[in-house]
Amino acid sequence: MSTEALKKSGSKVAKKSKSGFSKWIVDNVIYLVLILLVVGIVVASPDFLSMTNLINILSQASSRVIIALGVAGILILAGTDLSAGRMVGLAAVVSASMLQASDYAYKMYPHLHELPLFVPIIIAMLATGFISAISGVIVAKFHVPPFIATLGMMIVVYGTSSIYFDRPPYGAQPIGGLSEKFTTFAQRGIKLGQYEFPYLIFYAIIVSLIIWVIWNKTQLGKNMYAIGGNPEAAKVSGVNVAKNIIIIYMIAGLLYGFTGVLEAGRVGSATNNTGNMYEMDAIAACVVGGVSLTGGIGTVPGIVTGVLIFQVINYGLAFLGVSPYIQFIVKGLIIIVAVAFDMRKHAKKK
Numbered sequence: 001m002s003t004e005a006l007k008k009s010g011s012k013v014a015k016k017s018k019s020g021f022s023k024w025i026v027d028n029v030i031y032l033v034l035i036l037l038v039v040g041i042v043v044a045s046p047d048f049l050s051m052t053n054l055i056n057i058l059s060q061a062s063s064r065v066i067i068a069l070g071v072a073g074i075l076i077l078a079g080t081d082l083s084a085g086r087m088v089g090l091a092a093v094v095s096a097s098m099l100q101a102s103d104y105a106y107k108m109y110p111h112l113h114e115l116p117l118f119v120p121i122i123i124a125m126l127a128t129g130f131i132s133a134i135s136g137v138i139v140a141k142f143h144v145p146p147f148i149a150t151l152g153m154m155i156v157v158y159g160t161s162s163i164y165f166d167r168p169p170y171g172a173q174p175i176g177g178l179s180e181k182f183t184t185f186a187q188r189g190i191k192l193g194q195y196e197f198p199y200l201i202f203y204a205i206i207v208s209l210i211i212w213v214i215w216n217k218t219q220l221g222k223n224m225y226a227i228g229g230n231p232e233a234a235k236v237s238g239v240n241v242a243k244n245i246i247i248i249y250m251i252a253g254l255l256y257g258f259t260g261v262l263e264a265g266r267v268g269s270a271t272n273n274t275g276n277m278y279e280m281d282a283i284a285a286c287v288v289g290g291v292s293l294t295g296g297i298g299t300v301p302g303i304v305t306g307v308l309i310f311q312v313i314n315y316g317l318a319f320l321g322v323s324p325y326i327q328f329i330v331k332g333l334i335i336i337v338a339v340a341f342d343m344r345k346h347a348k349k350k
Contacts, residue, residue, distance in 0.1 A: 031288075031309075033334075033337065034288070034309050034313065034334070037313055037316075037330075038309075038312055038313065038316065041312075041313075041316035041317070041319070041320060042316075044320055045319060045320055048316055048319055051195060052195075053315070053319070055195060055196075055197060055198070056315065057308070057311050057312055057315050058197075058198075058201050058308075059198045059200050059201060060311055060314075060315065061204070061307050061308055061311035062198070062200035062201050062203060062204035062262070063200065063204070063259045063262045063263055063266065064278070064281060064282065064285065064307050064310075064311060065204040065207070065208060065303070065304055065307045066203070066204055066207050066255050066258055066259045066262070067084055067085075067088060067255060067256055067259040067275075067278055067279075067282045068281075068282040068285050068286055068289075068303050068306070068307050069207065069208065069211045069255055069300065069303060070084065070251065070252035070253070070254075070255030070256055070259075070282075071084050071252065071279060071282040071283055071286055072282075072286045072289075072291050072298050072303050073211075073215075073224060073248045073251060073252050074146065074248060074249060074252055075283070075286055075291045075292075075293060075295070075298065076224055076225060076228045076291060076295060076296060076297070076298045077146075077224060077227055077228045077245060077248055077295060078227075078228045078231075078293075078294060078295025078296070079139060079146035079150075079245075079295075080146050080147055080150065080283065080293075081132075081135070081146070081150045081249075081252060081279060082147065082150040082151045082153075082154045082279055083131075083132075083135065083150045083151075083153040083154035083157055083279070084150075084252070084256050084275075084278060084279035084282060085154075085275040085276055085277055085278035085279040085280075086154045086157040086158045086161065086275065086276070087128040087131060087132065087157055087253060087256040087257065087260065087275070088256050088259050088260040088263060088274060088275025088278050089157075089158070089161050089260065089270075089271075089272055089273060089274040089275040089276065090124075090127065090128060090131075090157055090160065090161040090164075090260065091124040091125065091127065091128050091256065091257040091258075091259070091260025091261055091264075092124075092260040092261070092263050092264035092270035092271075092274040092275060093161055093164055093165045093175055093264075093270045093271070093272060093274070094120070094123065094124045094127060094164065094260075095120045095121060095123070095124040095182075095260065095261045095264055095265075095270075096175040096176075096178060096182075096264040096269065096270035097109065097164075097167075097175055097270075098112065098115055098119070098120035098123070099115070099117070099120050099178055099179050099181075099182040100175070100176075100177045100178060100179060101177050101178065101179045101180070102114050102179075104176075104177030105177075106170055106173070106176075106177065107177070108167055108170075108175060114179060117181050117182065117185060120261075121258070121261050124257045124260060124261050125253075125254050125257030125258055125261070126254075126257070127257065128253040128254065128256045128257035128260070129250050129251075129253040129254040129257060130250075130253070131153065131157060131253060132249045132250055132252050132253025132254075132256065133246055133249055133250040133253060134153070135149050135150055135153045135249050135253075136245050136246035136247075136248070136249025136250060137246055138153075139245060139249070140241065140242035140243075140245040140246055141242055158272065161272045162272045164272075165271060165272040166272075172271075172272070174269040174270065174271050175264075175269055175270045175271070176268065176269040178264070178265065178268055178269070182264075182265050183265055183268060185199065185265055186199070186200065186261075186262050186264075186265025186266045187265065187266060187268075189201075190202070200262060200266065203258075203262065207255065207258070208300055208304055211255075211300055212300040214251070215299075215300060220244060220247060220248075223239045223244045224244060224248055225296055226239055226296075227239065227241055227244060227245065227295075228295030228296035228297075229295060229296030230296075259275070259278075260274065260275060263275060280331075280335070281310060281331070282307075283335075284306075284310060284331065284334060284335040284338065285303065285306040285307040285309075285310045286298065286303055286306060287306070287335070287338040287339055287342055288306035288309055288310060288334065288338050289302040289303040289304070289305050289306025289307070289309075290302035290303075290306070291303060291306075292342055293339060293342055293343070294342075294343075310331075310334075313330070313331075313334075314327065314331075317330065
């Protein structure tokens with residue numbers, strides 16, 4: 001081979017290597033930025049890396065993982081869900097109202113006997129699952145854009161939960177005085193050595209495993225990815241697109257309901273504003289975790305990672321005493337950057 005040919009060959013390899021590195025940077029820039037933020041937090045306060053803080057972060061992230069998994073299924077369908085946070089609030093007030101201690105002076109239902117723990121949980125989950133399924137019907141059958149359908153449903157659900165919450169004779173007061181079995185379910189944990197790991201962490205792990213199985217080992221999961229990637233091709237292949245969309249929305253609703261129950265138990269009370277804006281954090285965590293807003297792409301481990309990254313930053317900024325207003329700015333910028341690079345990656349693939 002001539003010297004000139006060797007030079008050309010070497011130039012091509014160098015360009016390919018440079019192109020590959022540039023692509024890797026574009027694909028992972030959001031992770032690099034977030035890692036730099038975390039490093040900055042650790043440098044500013046080395047105490048941040050304590051085991052206690054880690055457990056607190058995992059505990060706070062647990063309910064966010066569950067709602068994010070619900071939102072992610074809809075994002076993979078190339079949709080979105082703006083009603084998720086309000087459904088968390090509805091489930092919180094419904095479950096809390098039925099799980100108040102029998103001797104609490106301001107019970108919403110004074111004559112209601114103490115129910116088994118699972119009954120209010122199931123009622124709350126079925127309520128949100130049904131509402132979310134209606135959103136699915138509106139999107140699948142009436143072809144209303146998911147943004148508009150879930151925006152409308154968000155307003156409807158907030159109005160519904162506010163009517164339920166603003167009960168006579170006490171008015172719009174937080175629903176408190178929760179029974180011990182409810183708070184134990186959401187607040188206690190398992191002692192491992194000198195540390196207590198909250199039950200919330202294990203609930204999130206169990207839900208994540210169930211969703212992983214649904215997405216990766218069932219026909220529903222395969223159909224979800226196919227519809228998100230190309231709904232017309234999925235329809236031609238014999239997939240009942242409308243039915244699968246409705247089921248995915250319903251599953252999301254069930255997860256929102258469970259999140260609401262856990263949030264009410266974790267905090268020890270509930271209001272109609274419980275869960276407000278949770279959907280924004282969930283969508284942001286999903287995009288950071290690799291879920292594409294164009295549909296057809298997303299994994300359970302990626303979503304869990306995205307939630308944890310977001311929670312580390314939230315907790316870290318609060319740990320450093322950063323103003324909540326600054327935290328909103330940081331979160332907003334993360335969302336914008338994550339979506340911008342997601343769209344850029346999708347455009348390059350086209």
